[in-house]
Amino acid sequence: MKILLLCHRFNSLSQRFYCELSDAGHEVSVELDVHPESMVEACELYKPDLVIAPFLKRKIPPKVWQKYTTLVVHPGPPGDRGPNAIDWAILLDEKVWGVTILEATEEYDAGDIWAFRRFPMRFAKKSSLYRQEVTEGAVDCLRDVLEALQRSKVVKRPQGESLFRQRVPEDLRRIEWEKDTTRDLLRKIYSGEGQPGAIARLEGEDYYLFDAYEEGCLKGKPGQIVAKRDEAVCVGTLDGAVWIGYMRKREKHSIKLPSLRVLPERVSEKLREESLKPWDAVDFPTYREIVYWEKKGIGYIAFNFYNGAMSTEQCERLLEVVRYAKRRPTKAFVLLGGEDFFSNGMNLNTIENAESPADESWRNINAMDDVCEEVLTTLDKLTVSALRGNAGAGGVFLALTCDLVFVRDGVVLNPHYKNIGNLYGSEFWTYTLPKKVGWERARLIMENRMPISSKRALELGLIDGVLQKDREGFLRELEHYLEAFTGSPEFEEFLKKKREDRIRDWSIKPLKAYREEELERMRLNFYGFDTSYHIARYYFVRRFLPFRTPPYMALHRRIHSKP
Ligand code: COA
Ligand code: THG
DSSP: OEEEEEESSOOHHHHHHHHHHHHTTOEEEEEEOSOHHHHHHHHHHHOOSEEEEEEOOSOOOHHHHTTSOEEEEESSOTTEESTTHHHHHHHTTOSEEEEEEEEOOSSTTOSOEEEEEEEEOOSSOHHHHIIIIIHHHHHHHHHHHHHHHHTTOOOOBOOOSOEEOOOOOGGGGOOOTTTOOHHHHHHHHHHTTTTTOEEEEETTEEEEEEEEEEESSOOOSTTOEEEEETTEEEEEETTEEEEEEEEEESSTTOOOEEHHHHSOHHHHHTOOBOOOOTTOOOOSOOOOSEEEEEETTEEEEEEOOGGGOBOHHHHHHHHHHHHHHHHSSOSEEEEEEOSSEEEOSBOHHHHHHSSSHHHHHHHHHHHHHHHHHHHHTOOSSEEEEEESSEEETHHHHHHTTSSEEEEETTOEEEOOSOTTTOOOOOTTHHHHHHHHHHHHHHHHHHHOOSOEEHHHHHHHTSSSEEEOSSHHHHHHHHHHHHHHHHHSTHHHHHHHHHHHHHHHHHHHSOHHHHHHHHHHHHHHHHHSSOOHHHHHHHHHHTTOOOSSOOTTTOHHHHHHTOO
8 A cells, every 4th residue: 555644743653653564565655744735735646545644733634534544543542532642641640541543534533443452551751651552552553454454344433422631731730849749740740751841940940840750768858959860850859759850941942951951050069969870789769870780690781861862971871881791790791772762872952952062972972982882892791782662873873783683573773874964873883784784785774764663674684683572571582582592502602703703803994993984974974064964953952843844754755756
């Protein structure tokens, strides 16, 4: 089929739909919601067999849904309608939630139901529920829909009783330090996670709060900042304390940053640092970005960086842990990345916020490369990356610095640097990628701007295995495999071969030379005449919407523009 995706932006769910549909052999074109007329135009140009809106805020005009079968993904169960579905589910403490694919009609989310899934609610960030439960449920629904269409056996169900919930009013999410318990507070911040955040007054100023964690040990007066760890702050509550990792000033188009970069400097200066090493064991809930643990002779490094973005300082902290892992008497270590994202490469927000974004980009890419180099030069251990969540740009190439790369079924990869101003890229991709797939394919992969599924990545030879979709199952499968492999007679042989292989490679061309060549090109991206990286980053971090759909995703526009 020819399928047209209508999206507000090409977010994680839209990318996953793109991959699922492409893998199933369909031709997929994307139109970003620039204007209602552009949706009509896209249909007229493309003449799709099916239109799907995985993530759309605007109303689809009748000219589209009257003529083409048009389906909308709603991140709520049947009967629930409105623009802030997950937000409400969290605020109202729903125990079971769901996701529905319904037909577009005149009224928002009121059309016939084609498929739905229910799932138990986790007490978690909205963005995490969206990236995990909602996404998996929506993909299951999508499969039902495709199967029904292929067999011409569509069973639609009218909505019946339904409830439209308006946008969440800002005040409902405002933190009231004197009234809210820790749980109330988390509920409010979780419900606004990603966008728009929950407003709170701190140090006499209103901020949007994000990335909140329960603290099980420290306490403080409600609303008073009592400690810092890395760049997060700990704030007292009625019955304990919470950590706030990210904040945004209450101004239009301000950018989300680690809390200590948003609060005035005087706040940071007087705070006590509550340091906690990644390998320290703690038995209470708290905030920690990087955690290291060992199990059966294997070290595991989880780094749950907000949105998978890795600032210079985060890379430096990760580097310290990689060095620690290298010194341990283990046979292997595993880079686990974060839960929602493995890694999305350097942190464009902290770069944008720096006095000189070009200098900060340079520092950040060097810090990323330091981590990559430390992993690549581990010759006496097996190194593994295990992607539980999506990865993009430098995050993918960080994964490729390991000997083995395993990816959870359902993960979406963007193994290229094209989308933020056409960067050349670093992270030793010129060493690792051709080694894995050959130069011909490497070029194709780097020039492709679209996401690929874990299945496709395996076919391309980019990764070594796809493990089960269920997150707990994924970890168990990984552990079993690694425990068996590191305990097998072939393991020593594997390490010996790896060592010889690397030493041979680097006698032909030293590892440093790859890095220097890549960074020479990156220097041009950061400091050269072409400013497209700086412009793209400026718009990206402020979440500006595009003013046209780029032709690389809009097949219909490409075909049309041919002479
Ligand atoms: N440096 C800095 N930031 C980076 C980065 C990098 N290298 N790589 C990625 N990011 C950030 C992006 O800026 C984005 O930031 P955000 O938290 O401000 O959004 C984030 O990582 C990932 O973005 P995206 O892929 O667009 O988000 P998502 O698909 O994972 O979902 C939600 C985010 C849940 C907040 C949002 O999509 C949502 O609200 N969805 C539900 C609403 C809905 O579907 N309603 C129905 C119709 S109205
Ligand atoms: N039918 C048609 N178009 C649609 C949907 C539909 N477009 C996408 C939409 N479903 C997804 N769901 C919603 C539900 C409600 C709202 C938006 C998307 C909504 N919006 C506010 C309004 O219009 O007042 C605010 C709009 C905004 O600020 O973005 O209530 O079923 N044809």
